[in-house]
Amino acid sequence: MARVDNEILFQQMNWRYACKKFDPNKVIREADWNILVETLHLAPSSYNLQPWKFIVVQNTELRKQLFDASWKQSPVTDASHFVVLTYKEKMDEAHIDRHVQQTSKIRNIEIANLAKMKEVAMRDLVIGPRSATIDFWAQRQCYIAMGSFLTTASLMEIDTLPMEGINAPEFDRILGLENSGYKTVAAIACGYRSPEDKYATAKKIRFDTADVIVYK
């Protein structure tokens, strides 16, 4: 038995839209935020390496600066919460060790028994040819977290705007990420739609199902 009715799921898929105008007076309740943010924390990633940090920008002054670095898109300052998705630029042994230690601790496994897991990840992502494009790999992992966040938010009737229309190097500078090993890839504004946002009632534009869902 599904936990959520198909009809409700479909309704919420259509309820969500890229919110262009947030109500600046509506704040996500702490209890709701604490659940929503778990979608980022619990997002799956390749090898479970979680090559990311999600920065929730609460400082008003920083939000103003980020607004200037986002072609002045109002959701950056008006939405209840603003999350910057950053990815780990390079995969390295220290990060993989950190994951090995966490696995050992949580599942009570001897580090020695995780050596194979470490070796496979090292060979693939740190030493192997994929290391040359590992930044793209890490960015893709961030988008999985983003998708999960957007979907869950829609089920909670929390509005979102996924944003690539940002000046990522400027974001890095404003957030003090230079030399941190992490870089901005995208952002998400979230909160509640303003009644003035005309996009809320605009019809969805998508290619026909048969053009994009192919059964073989």
Ligand SMILES: Cc1cc2nc3c(=O)[nH]c(=O)nc-3n(C[C@H](O)[C@H](O)[C@H](O)COP(=O)(O)O)c2cc1C
């Ligand atoms: C990764 C990503 C980045 C986006 N960046 C922006 C953005 O910077 N500004 C904006 O107004 N919309 C942005 N959008 C919203 C898309 O234009 C929107 O999702 C698309 O037109 C489909 O409309 P809908 O989400 O309302 O169904 C972005 C969407 C995604 C998924």
